[in-house]
Amino acid sequence: MMANRNDDDSAAAPATRRRVGRPRAGVLSKRLITETCLRLIDERGTEAASMRAIAAELGVRPSALYNHVAGYNELIAGVRELISERIPVDAFEREPWDAALATWARHYRDVFAAHPSLVALLAVLPLAEESVTTVMYEAVIAKLGDAGWPDTHAVTVLVALESFVLGSALDLSAPDDMLDPGPRDDVPRFSSAYRARAALLAETGTRPADASFELGLRALIAGFSAELASLAATGR
Amino acid sequence: MMANRNDDDSAAAPATRRRVGRPRAGVLSKRLITETCLRLIDERGTEAASMRAIAAELGVRPSALYNHVAGYNELIAGVRELISERIPVDAFEREPWDAALATWARHYRDVFAAHPSLVALLAVLPLAEESVTTVMYEAVIAKLGDAGWPDTHAVTVLVALESFVLGSALDLSAPDDMLDPGPRDDVPRFSSAYRARAALLAETGTRPADASFELGLRALIAGFSAELASLAATGR
DNA sequence: GCCCTAAAAGAACCCCGTTCATTTTAACTG
DNA sequence: CAGTTAAAATGAACGGGGTTCTTTTAGGGC
Numbered sequence: 001m002m003a004n005r006n007d008d009d010s011a012a013a014p015a016t017r018r019r020v021g022r023p024r025a026g027v028l029s030k031r032l033i034t035e036t037c038l039r040l041i042d043e044r045g046t047e048a049a050s051m052r053a054i055a056a057e058l059g060v061r062p063s064a065l066y067n068h069v070a071g072y073n074e075l076i077a078g079v080r081e082l083i084s085e086r087i088p089v090d091a092f093e094r095e096p097w098d099a100a101l102a103t104w105a106r107h108y109r110d111v112f113a114a115h116p117s118l119v120a121l122l123a124v125l126p127l128a129e130e131s132v133t134t135v136m137y138e139a140v141i142a143k144l145g146d147a148g149w150p151d152t153h154a155v156t157v158l159v160a161l162e163s164f165v166l167g168s169a170l171d172l173s174a175p176d177d178m179l180d181p182g183p184r185d186d187v188p189r190f191s192s193a194y195r196a197r198a199a200l201l202a203e204t205g206t207r208p209a210d211a212s213f214e215l216g217l218r219a220l221i222a223g224f225s226a227e228l229a230s231l232a233a234t235g236r
Numbered sequence: 237m238m239a240n241r242n243d244d245d246s247a248a249a250p251a252t253r254r255r256v257g258r259p260r261a262g263v264l265s266k267r268l269i270t271e272t273c274l275r276l277i278d279e280r281g282t283e284a285a286s287m288r289a290i291a292a293e294l295g296v297r298p299s300a301l302y303n304h305v306a307g308y309n310e311l312i313a314g315v316r317e318l319i320s321e322r323i324p325v326d327a328f329e330r331e332p333w334d335a336a337l338a339t340w341a342r343h344y345r346d347v348f349a350a351h352p353s354l355v356a357l358l359a360v361l362p363l364a365e366e367s368v369t370t371v372m373y374e375a376v377i378a379k380l381g382d383a384g385w386p387d388t389h390a391v392t393v394l395v396a397l398e399s400f401v402l403g404s405a406l407d408l409s410a411p412d413d414m415l416d417p418g419p420r421d422d423v424p425r426f427s428s429a430y431r432a433r434a435a436l437l438a439e440t441g442t443r444p445a446d447a448s449f450e451l452g453l454r455a456l457i458a459g460f461s462a463e464l465a466s467l468a469a470t471g472r
Numbered sequence: 473g474c475c476c477t478a479a480a481a482g483a484a485c486c487c488c489g490t491t492c493a494t495t496t497t498a499a500c501t502g
Numbered sequence: 503c504a505g506t507t508a509a510a511a512t513g514a515a516c517g518g519g520g521t522t523c524t525t526t527t528a529g530g531g532c
Contacts, residue, residue: 017481018480018481019480019481019526019527020480020481020482020525020527022478022479022480022526022527022529023527024527024528024529028479028480050518050519050520051519051520051521052518052519052520060480061480061481062520062521063480063483063521063522064479064480064481066521066522067478067480068479071520071521072520072521120359120360123356123359123360123406124356124359134415134417134420134423134426135422135423137415137417137423137426138422138424138425138426141425141426141429142425144429145425145429151429151432151433152429152432152435152436153433153451154429154433155415155426155429155430155433156433156447156448156451157451159407159415159444159445159448160404160449160451160452160455161452162403162407163400163403163404163406163448163449163452164399164403164452165403166403166406167398167399167400167401167402167403167404167406168396168399168403170359170399170403171395171398171399171402179370179373179391179395181373184370186371186374187373188374189374189377189378189381190370190373190374190377190391192387193377193380193381193387193388193390193391194391196386196387196388197387197388197389197390197392199388200388208392208395209395211392212392212395212396213399215392215393215396215463216396216397216399216400216456218459218463219396219455219456219458219460219462220452220455220456222455222458222459222463223454223456223457223458223459224455226455226458227451227454227455227458253512254511254512255495255496255511255512264510264511286487286488286489287488287489287490288487288488296511297511297512298488298489298490299490299491299492299512299513299514300510300511300512302489302490302491303510303511304510307489307490308488308489308490
């Protein structure tokens with residue numbers, strides 16, 4: 001980059017600095033800001049998606065963002081909405097409840113897996129009310145009800161599965177070798193099991209996080225089926 | 237509080253400001269700093285546990301902390317160690333593998349549940365190597381191996397369960413009514429199921445997060461048992 | 473044409489983690 | 503015991519963060 005004199009510096013995008021005052025053509029919108037935020041998170045990580053950085057990317061001063069977005073938290077909530085819309089729920093119309101639940105969970109996690117550094121950010125913020133997430137829940141709960149799950153238990157099942165999905169998504173944003181014990185001799189069995197797993201996964205080309213997610217998902221769904229059977233036997 | 241003149245202000249704890257230079261008696265230690273950090277997180281939340289706030293609480297300038305702690309991330313890693321030590325693993329010496337796994341998972345989550353606002357913080361940071369967490373893993377993996385789990389699968393089971401535990405811990409730090417759809421008529425079945433569950437839980441005095449955790453844990457362990465049986469049948 | 477409002481710039485405020493130089497003291501060393 | 507080195511505090515500063523407030527300009531409705 002060429003050096004800019006301090007009293008003649010210009011923002012990244014526009015060649016000439018914009019005058020103060022409302023511009024002739026609209027420059028910003030909530031949608032544009034939110035999408036830029038998600039793009040920066042994907043391209044350069046969470047830390048590069050500050051209000052100031054987003055503003056610079058859009059060739060705008062930070063304070064201009066506040067004409068369209070209430071603040072950083074609301075912005076991140078918008079990003080969550082943006083990607084939540086991409087979780088397909090059509091499996092509930094085609095598959096039996098347990099298979100549909102598994103398909104939904106995989107999609108759910110895949111969407112987060114596409115934006116790994118975002119997971120930690122979303123984990124911190126409470127859900128916004130009136131969110132599209134709720135209509136996703138509607139599809140899940142309707143299917144569970146149709147399958148015979150009592151109204152009293154359906155949401156509990158949903159939350160349990162969602163906890164697993166989010167926990168697995170967090171696992172995704174951690175480095176693959178996070179658990180690597182290295183050359184320690186005080187944890188021999190863990191070391192050996194760690195290496196045995198690494199070897200197996202290398203053979204099949206599977207990511208560690210994927211193996212754990214699939215195993216846990218299978219186990220959870222199988223357990224749910226057993227639970228439903230037991231509910232039907234005793235409760236009815 | 238009375239107003240303090242700007243050139244006569246004093247820190248919170250000591251009545252008189254400490255002179256510059258090394259004090260006669262040691263004032264700080266890594267242990268003291270870490271425990272103060274955890275206490276502030278518990279009492280006033282994550283945001284109140286900044287380096288500056290911790291320093292003020294200890295009657296010290298922020299820069300003094302860096303003589304004992306490398307930085308904020310290492311400090312939080314120390315807090316994780318502090319509470320990880322409190323997860324009991326003795327169940328693996330007394331109970332069969334599946335019951336022990338469940339007991340361990342409950343303790344694991346209980347420890348985090350005691351510090352709800354900490355969960356989001358820990359979720360973001362990668363594990364420090366050489367941590368006590370690894371010796372906890374050793375106990376889990378040894379038991380799984382003794383129970384017949386192949387070395388190639390033990391760590392995968394561990395990670396799957398841990399993902400569920402951490403996801404459930406995150407759920408704990410969210411407000412209880414986060415999912416409440418409120419008076420919406422576009423999600424009728426979810427609304428009805430939400431209210432049915434709320435009524436059931438109110439009857440038995442159970443927290444929603446606890447119900448989901450127990451259900452999911454039961455399902456996971458049951459699914460793991462089925463998985464192990466299937467492994468024994470086909471693989472051997 | 474006037475007025476209110478929207479949307480930008482720009483300046484400022486207070487927070488944060490961190491680094492550096494300085495000062496004082498403790499601990500070690502010959 | 504004197505001298506040196508290392509440790510542990512202060513104080514000042516840096517660069518970054520989210521946010522707010524004022525000012526300026528433009529658009530749209532009566």
